[in-house]
Amino acid sequence: MRGTHMKGCLRAGLQRGGIELRQLLRNPKELSGHLSNVAVALAVAAFVGDDVPGTRTPMAHLVLAGFAAYLLFQVGLVTLPQILVTEREEGALLRLRATPGGIPAYLIAKCLLVVGTAVGTLALLLLAAAVLVDGPLPHGPGGWLTLLWVTALGLLAVVPLGAAIGAVLPNPREALALIMLPVMGLLVTSGTVFPLTSLPVPVQQVASVFPLKWMAQGLRSALLPDSARAAEAAGSWELPLVAAVLTAWAVLGFLLAVPLLRRAARRESGSRLTARHRKAAQSGAAPS
Amino acid sequence: MTPPRTPADVVVEARDVTMAYGDADVLRGVDLDIHRGEVFALLGPNGAGKTTTVEILEGFRRRSGGEVRVLGADPERGDDAWRGRIGLVLQSWRDHPRWRVAELLGHFATYYPDPRDPAELLALVGLTGQADRQVNRLSGGQRRRLDVALGIVGRPELLFLDEPTTGFDPEARHEFHLLVERLARDEGVTVLLTTHDLAEAERLADRIAMLVGGRIRACGTPAELARRAAAQAEVRWTADDGTPRRERSEDPSRLVWELHRDADGPIPGLEVRRPTLEDTYLHMVHRAADDTDGTEDAKERAA
Structure with a gap:
């Protein structure tokens, strides 16, 4: 009985994720949001000319590896919380709470959507870069393997964290403002678009606490030639440390996300939904 | 019975x-x-x-x-x-705006062991013509009927x-x-x-x-x-000195008969009213509002 129940949740979740991915592909506005990231990365890569200081690796490759990491980071920490906050406000979470097996299916669907979006944009970026601006691709099976595990672990580090953030943020309008500032700060300070070593040491140390720096470093190790590690702060790729930091964030994310999501789902009720809609109407948000 | x-x-x-x-x-x-x-x-x-x-x-x-x-x-x-x-139809649902009507109903059917047929259900709520429409393009009444369909899809x-x-x-x-x-x-x-x-x-x-x-x-x-509301009828009339009078009675017929006997003639302004359910309801609501004026604000906040 329990087994068939789990299978039902999985089936509903996969169906839901598939439908939502298809909706994303059908929605020009949202799709262009993801595609513009790729376009910006390609444009920047096409215009930076120099080599990474102290190496013979083109700067464009460091930038593309950095943007690849940022894409994963953004899907987990910007796109996912926004989806969660929006769907909470619309009442989707409440409806699924009122449906048997709805919440597990919802989480499965969101994982599928986030992984699909992240892997899709990442693949598009790397392929388009390779074709259009002579971008980097992994060298040999080892490089592909690194790309795979850094992507997977990077998503594990940011997706639960993003879910936790989405569970506590007040509403979609404030959510974007609250998330974008720190995310942009990390984009600049994590060595994604220019070498970390050109930043003051205290800034490097702060950025090293957050996952983006390590995701970018891991992807550089997968995409750039081994000689490029001369430009790294430690003079090496520090892959064990990349794995350790990302794992730590993944664990922290899960520890936060499970109770916070449970709390968010438990707090949903019709009257709270009505109250939120009333507040949204007062603040001048257009009804959806 | x-x-x-x-x-x-x-x-x-x-x-x-x-x-x-x-x-x-x-x-x-x-x-x-x-x-x-x-x-x-x-x-x-x-x-x-x-x-x-x-x-x-x-x-x-x-x-x-x-x-x-x-x-x-x-x-x-x-x-x-x-x-x-259990099925739920709430006031404030505007969820799944980008889903198509039939797609959404078909999806929610998968959560239940013995769901209704989504196509039959659409016919029941009169949305067959909107099956392929996006949910956020429905009118308010259509949206609510979709909510009812979603509320009963699991029988x-x-x-x-x-x-x-x-x-x-x-x-x-x-x-x-x-x-x-x-x-x-x-x-x-x-x-x-x-x-x-x-x-x-x-x-x-x-x-x-x-x-x-x-x-x-x-x-x-x-x-x-x-019936309970109408049990107490209200009799109104104008007294000899010209002042309007009113009295509640379970037996208005007797009261009117007594009035006629006392006046020994027609009664000016005589009127017998049986309160409707609505009168009783409004009376109850007003009485409660008078009782609890002080705590109303606190309730507003809590709700």
Whole structure:
């Protein structure tokens, strides 16, 4: 009985994720949001000319590896919380709470959507870069393997964290403002678009606490030639440390996300939904 | 006339349910019995505690005190199997805006062990023509009918309808009433309807409970309540000195006869009024509002 129940949740979740991915592909506005990231990365890569200081690796490759990491980071920490906050406000979470097996299916669907979006944009970026601006691709099976595990672990580090953030943020309008500032700060300070070593040491140390720096470093190790590690702060790729930091964030994310999501789902009720809609109407948000 | 009720016939049972937010008592001891297959209306003004009561029954809110059984279980501990036997139609759903109507209904059917056929369901709620339309392109009435379809796709035994016709035009309201009647009559679904519209409650409900100031002030069939309301008639007339007089009486005929006998002739301005259910309801609401003016603000905040 329990087994068939789990299978039902999985089936509903996969169906839901598939439908939502298809909706994303059908929605020009949202799709262009993801595609513009790729376009910006390609444009920047096409215009930076120099080599990474102290190496013979083109700067464009460091930038593309950095943007690849940022894409994963953004899907987990910007796109996912926004989806969660929006769907909470619309009442989707409440409806699924009122449906048997709805919440597990919802989480499965969101994982599928986030992984699909992240892997899709990442693949598009790397392929388009390779074709259009002579971008980097992994060298040999080892490089592909690194790309795979850094992507997977990077998503594990940011997706639960993003879910936790989405569970506590007040509403979609404030959510974007609250998330974008720190995310942009990390984009600049994590060595994604220019070498970390050109930043003051205290800034490097702060950025090293957050996952983006390590995701970018891991992807550089997968995409750039081994000689490029001369430009790294430690003079090496520090892959064990990349794995350790990302794992730590993944664990922290899960520890936060499970109770916070449970709390968010438990707090949903019709009257709270009505109250939120009333507040949204007062603040001048257009009804959806 | 009615056969004796067995425990299985009682779908909702609430005893002395209380709810307090801080100092504000929103529910002050609510008792409810709702039987299988009936349409039960919980009627009350805004802020009377209707939504709180229903959310306690739905398992979305923890009560402060009292006993509640819904379909044989305490809603606070309702599991997935229990959830599957309950359908919900709330006021404020605007979820899944980008889904197509048939797609959404088909998806929600997969969560239930024995769902209705989505195509038949669309026909039942009159949305067959909108099957491929995106949900956010539906009109308000269509959206609400879709909500009803989603609420009953799992063949619930108990359906909660929370102020379902707020903002409807008269025609949409009428069609919605027909749909609810069909569900209750043909499918045997027990319906708990909350509304502040007495006419809607009289039209749809087998029984009405009036919730005012956190208590059930009256409960019965519309006919019973109307009879009880009309039990005390009001007699008005103009006295000899020209002042208007009024008196309440269970036997207005006797009072009028006595007046005629005393006056020994016609009575100026004589009028006998039987209060309607609406008079009684409004009277109750006003009396409660006078009683609880001080705590109304606190309740607003808590809700």
